[in-house]
Amino acid sequence: MNGRFMDNLPKVYGxxxxxxxxxxxxxxxxxxxxxxxxxxxxxxxxxTIAIYATIGxxxxxxETGAYYVAGREVPSLYNGMxxxxxxxxxxxxxxxxxxVYFGGYSYLAxxxxxxxxxxxxxSLMAPYLRKFGCYTVPDFIGTRYGGNTARLLAVVVLVxxxxxxxxxxxxxxxxxxxxxxxxxxxxxxxxGLLGILLCSMLGGMRAVTWTQVAQYIVLIIAYLVPVxxxxxxxxxxxxxxxxxxxxxxxxxxxxxxHGVGTMMPSESFPGLRALxxxxxxxxxxxxxxxxxxxLVLVLMCGTASLPHILMRYFTTPSVKEARRSxxxxxxxxxxxxxxxxxxxxxxxxxxxxxxLATGIIxxxxxxxQSLEWIQKWSSxxxxxxxxxxxxxxxxINEFFMRGDIVVLATPEIAGLPYVISGLVAAGGMAAAMSxxxxxxxxxxxxxxxxxxxxxxDPEADTRTRLIVARVLLVIIGAGGALVASLQLSSILxxxxxxxxxxxxGLFFPLVLGVWxxxxxxxxxxxxxxxxxxxxxxxxxxxxxxxGAPFLGLDxxxxxxxxxxxxxxxxxxxSLATDEPDAETQAMVDAIxxxxxxxxxxxx
Amino acid sequence: xxxxxxxxxHWERTRRLTFITLGIWFFFSFFIHWFGAELNNLxxxxxxxxxxxxxxxxxxxxVILLLxxxxxxxxxxxECGVAE
Numbered sequence: 001m002n003g004r005f006m007d008n009l010p011k012v013y014g015x016x017x018x019x020x021x022x023x024x025x026x027x028x029x030x031x032x033x034x035x036x037x038x039x040x041x042x043x044x045x046x047x048t049i050a051i052y053a054t055i056g057x058x059x060x061x062x063e064t065g066a067y068y069v070a071g072r073e074v075p076s077l078y079n080g081m082x083x084x085x086x087x088x089x090x091x092x093x094x095x096x097x098x099x100v101y102f103g104g105y106s107y108l109a110x111x112x113x114x115x116x117x118x119x120x121x122x123s124l125m126a127p128y129l130r131k132f133g134c135y136t137v138p139d140f141i142g143t144r145y146g147g148n149t150a151r152l153l154a155v156v157v158l159v160x161x162x163x164x165x166x167x168x169x170x171x172x173x174x175x176x177x178x179x180x181x182x183x184x185x186x187x188x189x190x191x192g193l194l195g196i197l198l199c200s201m202l203g204g205m206r207a208v209t210w211t212q213v214a215q216y217i218v219l220i221i222a223y224l225v226p227v228x229x230x231x232x233x234x235x236x237x238x239x240x241x242x243x244x245x246x247x248x249x250x251x252x253x254x255x256x257x258h259g260v261g262t263m264m265p266s267e268s269f270p271g272l273r274a275l276x277x278x279x280x281x282x283x284x285x286x287x288x289x290x291x292x293x294x295l296v297l298v299l300m301c302g303t304a305s306l307p308h309i310l311m312r313y314f315t316t317p318s319v320k321e322a323r324r325s326x327x328x329x330x331x332x333x334x335x336x337x338x339x340x341x342x343x344x345x346x347x348x349x350x351x352x353x354x355x356l357a358t359g360i361i362x363x364x365x366x367x368x369q370s371l372e373w374i375q376k377w378s379s380x381x382x383x384x385x386x387x388x389x390x391x392x393x394x395x396i397n398e399f400f401m402r403g404d405i406v407v408l409a410t411p412e413i414a415g416l417p418y419v420i421s422g423l424v425a426a427g428g429m430a431a432a433m434s435x436x437x438x439x440x441x442x443x444x445x446x447x448x449x450x451x452x453x454x455x456x457d458p459e460a461d462t463r464t465r466l467i468v469a470r471v472l473l474v475i476i477g478a479g480g481a482l483v484a485s486l487q488l489s490s491i492l493x494x495x496x497x498x499x500x501x502x503x504x505g506l507f508f509p510l511v512l513g514v515w516x517x518x519x520x521x522x523x524x525x526x527x528x529x530x531x532x533x534x535x536x537x538x539x540x541x542x543x544x545x546x547g548a549p550f551l552g553l554d555x556x557x558x559x560x561x562x563x564x565x566x567x568x569x570x571x572x573x574s575l576a577t578d579e580p581d582a583e584t585q586a587m588v589d590a591i592x593x594x595x596x597x598x599x600x601x602x603x
Numbered sequence: 604x605x606x607x608x609x610x611x612x613h614w615e616r617t618r619r620l621t622f623i624t625l626g627i628w629f630f631f632s633f634f635i636h637w638f639g640a641e642l643n644n645l646x647x648x649x650x651x652x653x654x655x656x657x658x659x660x661x662x663x664x665x666v667i668l669l670l671x672x673x674x675x676x677x678x679x680x681x682e683c684g685v686a687e
Contacts, residue, residue: 100658105639108657112632115662119628122669123621127676241659245649280654282639289640293633300632318687320677327669334662341658592614595685 005058009078016051017217023047024221028419037418041180044422045429048218049195052211052433059203059210064462067204067469068135068445070315074209079321080328082212083312085219087114087333089165090172090432091495093219096337098403100344104279106288109295111337115330116296117303122326125304126313128514128591130322133598134314136442137307137506138450141528143600144513144587145521148455153528155446157505158307160532162439163480165306165498169436170196170477171484173429179380180425186485192433193481200437201470204445208437209315215430216332222427223336223407227343230414234356236346241338244345251279251345254352258361263397269384272400279348291552298559302499305506308435308442319594347406350413352396358413361396368394373412377405440480444473496556497539504535504562508570516574517588523574531566535559613683620679624672631656631664 005012027040065071074082092114099107134140137158142151173192178185199211227240237243255261255278265274283289303309312329316322350358360368365387368374377383383401385394407428411420448469453460460468505528512519512527535558541547543555553560579585587599635642635656642653650658680686 105654105657108654109636112636112657112661115665116628116632119624119665119669122673123624123628242648245647245655248650248654280643280651282643282651282653284640289637292636292639296632296636320680320687323673323676327666327673330666330669334666338659338662589610592617593610593685594680595687 006073009075013078013213013217016214017221020218020221024419024423027422028417031417031419037421038182040418040422041425042182044426045177045180048426048430049198049433052195052214052430053198055211055214056199056201056203056207059207061203061206062463062466064135064465066206067466068314068449069311070204070206070209072315073317074315074325076316076321076325077328078213079209079312079316079325080332081216082209083309083325083329084332084336085212085216085430085434086208086312086438087309087329087435088219088336088431089435089495090169090176090428092336092340093223093428093431094172094176094404094407097340097343097347098406100341101348101406102273102275102277102403104277105282106277106292108341109292110299111341113296113299114303115334115337117300118326118330118333120300120304121309121313122323122330124511124515125310126326127319127323127594129310129510130313130316131319131591131594131598133600135449135600136446137310137510138446139454139600140513141506141509141524142450142454144584145509145519145524146584147521150509150521150524150528151450151454153525153532154506154509155450157501157528157532158446159443161306161498161501161505162308162443163476164501165308165495166436166439166443166476166480167483168495169432169439170480171487172432173436174481174484176425176428176432180422180429185487189481189485192429192436193477195429196433196436196440197474197477199433200441201473204466204469205311205315205441208441209312211437212434215434219427219430219434220332220335222423222430224339226411226414226416226420226424227339227346229416229420230346230410231342233414233416234346234350234358236349240342240346244342247345247349248280251348251352254349255279258352258396260396263395265397265400266388267386267400269386269400271381272384272402274397274400275348276397279345287552291554291557294553294557294560298503298557299496299499301503301507301563302501302559305502305510306498307446307502307506308438310510311442311445312438343410344406347410347413351399358415361394361399363394364392365394365398366392373409376412377401377409382408436480440473440477443476444469447472447476497558500535500539500557500559500562501532503559504566505532507563508566512570512574514588514591517585518574518579519570520574520577520580520584522577523570523572526573527566527570530569531562534565535562538562609683609685613679613685616679616683617676620672620675624668627668628665631661631668635661 132140138151138154141154174185174189177192178188200208231240261278283292313322316325352361353359354362382405386398388398452468453465509524509527538561539558542549639653643651645652647655
């Protein structure tokens, strides 16, 4: 079955994509026949999850090679799609356009950082780690530097960074499931976890790979279709991504008219914001520019250190395919990321422009409150309108909303049929599930392979190892769902922290492991421990202890401090101790060359 | 073919390509965004240029850069006889 499936990938996923489009058409017909919107939402989410679960079931395996690295037979194009789904989280899908909407230019640092990081992945990491032939990222650290201490430290950094990230993803699946299926959030979280585990538990990396490809197809269709449709329905242009320059200028005019940045809100609603930042004004002070580029740097180095991304490149058949699949990954990610600012711009224009039928700012409060989408989203607490100055008109500082609205409500603002909203819910679910799957697997694999098999019980047989891996997956997933159900932090705060944790502890030990032969065990241990502790301390200092940020480095950028400490410690300690033995140096030489056998044998 | 001098040459060329790639990466990641406010005075396809570069230009440059450097690296691997 596996052989035939692998030979027919284009046909299988072509049919799947066609089937999904037919399903959308079917939903559109059902809507015309008068099926209630809620039912369509349920059908969209249930149908897509059923497909992912089926793929997960068909990909079940009891071989370690298939469980840990999908048998190393994933072609670059498909690995690119899987990585893009693995990468683009619920936050990318739901919150990124909203971030640009509220943050304007300075938020674009996320777009630059989360794409440019792949240049580092391609140039410094992925092909060399593939040649190494490891199962997990700590596997590389543990073998390159030798000894259980280095391996264990890598596991600790991986678990902290990935767990920070995964709770946000389970939170997002819970939010979407709760909204689409009309169930309470606390139930939605556990329902989401069930869907996630169905995809990953039986088949490990192999199952996650093939579900992620399916999830990418759903999420990219769900993101692009509404934007193209809206752009054409509202006459903004055929290809929205190329046509929003004029809209950016028009928003600048409207900002002056409506007083964006000068009229501050006098009330506040929990979780909601009024627009106060100009759309396209760039940082014009040294500190502001510095904050922009330090955020870019943290996000890029974090990208290149996050194990759930790096381990995707272990699944390709060769070093060359690993490299090519990084290019595909970036391309597939680019498709969504260059659309997000276009969506944010058009949504803002539609809300702000009094010349458009959709404009609400400047209209009478009563008129705005009678709009269907305003009623729907304010009833669930996603937006609020308050006539603060009691003049009967809606000003910019009287309109409050959640950033997520930009993606979730666009179809309704632009008056598109409900079937598009159902599609968006399915896309958000796919984005959050695929990332959660990758993260849970990264954590569980590191614990089962590096901690259990390599450190605790090297004699364990394959069956025991794979059972341990699955039990850990369930336990960690349940832990993540438990934390998510407590709703401790907002989606993006936690996501950005994961990047800083990862780059504080892992960036230099990984890069220098390939690029600096002189790097040794003592240096790597110092680099991981001191970088991670310094980053952690700085986060505590600026976020919880009320300390003043040093050089404008706030809690989103604590990775800068961690990385600096990590680099100094690693280089200093390496130079102060003996150079690695000849065997290790020969190993580094072998990693640098694509041909020949991998360093680690498959076992 | 697989002598250590071929390996040395391969690594020399790989390293040079990586430095060039990272130089271009640095330019589009940090250098131009440092001057975002100045670039915003220029217009490109109707966009303020600074905004365009952050929203679209730099990500597009990264895609093209990776396409180019991956091809280059494959050529280096072939020529040095270390391709798979």
